[in-house]
Amino acid sequence: MSGRAGDLADDAVADDAVDRAIRAFRDGQPVLVHDFDDREGETDIVYPAGAVTADAVARLRNDAGGLVCAALSHDAAVAMDLPFLDDTIDHPSAGSHELGYDDRSSFSLPVNHRDTFTGIPDADRALTITELASAAEAALAGDYGPEEFAADFRAPGHVNVLxxxxxxxxxxQGHTELGLALAAEAGLPPAVVVCEMLDDETGHALPKAAARDYATRHGFVYVDGDQLVERLR
Structure with missing residues (x-):
């Protein structure tokens, strides 16, 4: 197949992948999202934050292996007065990043919910994550600000907020924005969890083919970042 017919077929495949990703998110299921080969070149397991359970956190640390982070929308973060972390660190190491894939880090505060103990067990992190989703939704409704956030969460903690x-x-067009665009399209609160998939043998990012195989074996949706950008930007 070539020419216009081939382009239409490719578009149909991309639309199907995005549609399936949106449906999976609405059902509280994870989606595997690869960003771009010329960016990080990584596949993240992405969950809607409100659906994260202790089992989901276990999957992220066992099957993905990267850093478990909760990404919040800009508007929700502003409403709760959550800063960029590099703006709050008074140390020469902060403020000059020279990142090879982006202009700045998206990291905000690392937090624990106040109802956790150490904050690191799967159930503790799941609680922190789901409560962050609730906080983000309330913040957008104008019902939740810095004082409410401080009453519910403490920093530093074990869930990195982006x-x-x-x-x-x-x-x-990082995983933070790709995941949140997916959540917005699914009509969910502006909070997602992202975790990079690593290769146990090399220690580097899991190759795309291996990530696709993982998605197939577990019945999860795999989608490329350019497919999400084309549809949701």
Whole structure:
């Protein structure tokens, strides 16, 4: 197949992958999202934050192996006065990143919910994550601000919060924005969990083919970042 017919077929495949990803998110299921070969070149397991359970956290640390982070929308972060972490660190190591894949880090505060003990067990992290989703939703409704956040969460903690770019995919196309754009399209609160998939043999990012195989074996949706950008930007 070539020419216009081939392009239409490719578009149909991309639309199907995005549609399936949206449905999976609405059902509280994870989606595997690869960003771009010329960016991080990583596949993340991405969950809607409100659906995260202790079993989900176990999957992220066992099957993905990267850093478990909760990404919040820009507007929710502003409403709760959550800063970029590099703006709060008074140390020469902060403020000059020279990242090979982006202009700045998205990291905000690492937090634990106050109802956790150490904050690190799967159930503790799941609680922190789901409560972050509730907080983000309430913040957008104007019912939750810095004082409420401080009453519910403490920093530092064991869930790294990421703060999205204001225009999501129009401004930045990292896993933070890709996941939150997916959540928005699914009609979910502006909070997702992302965790990089690593290769146990090399220690580097899991190759795309292996990530696709994992998705197939477990019945999860795999989608490429360019497919999400094309549809959701």
């Amino acid at each position: 703060r999205a770019a204001p225009g999501l995919l129009a401004d930045r």
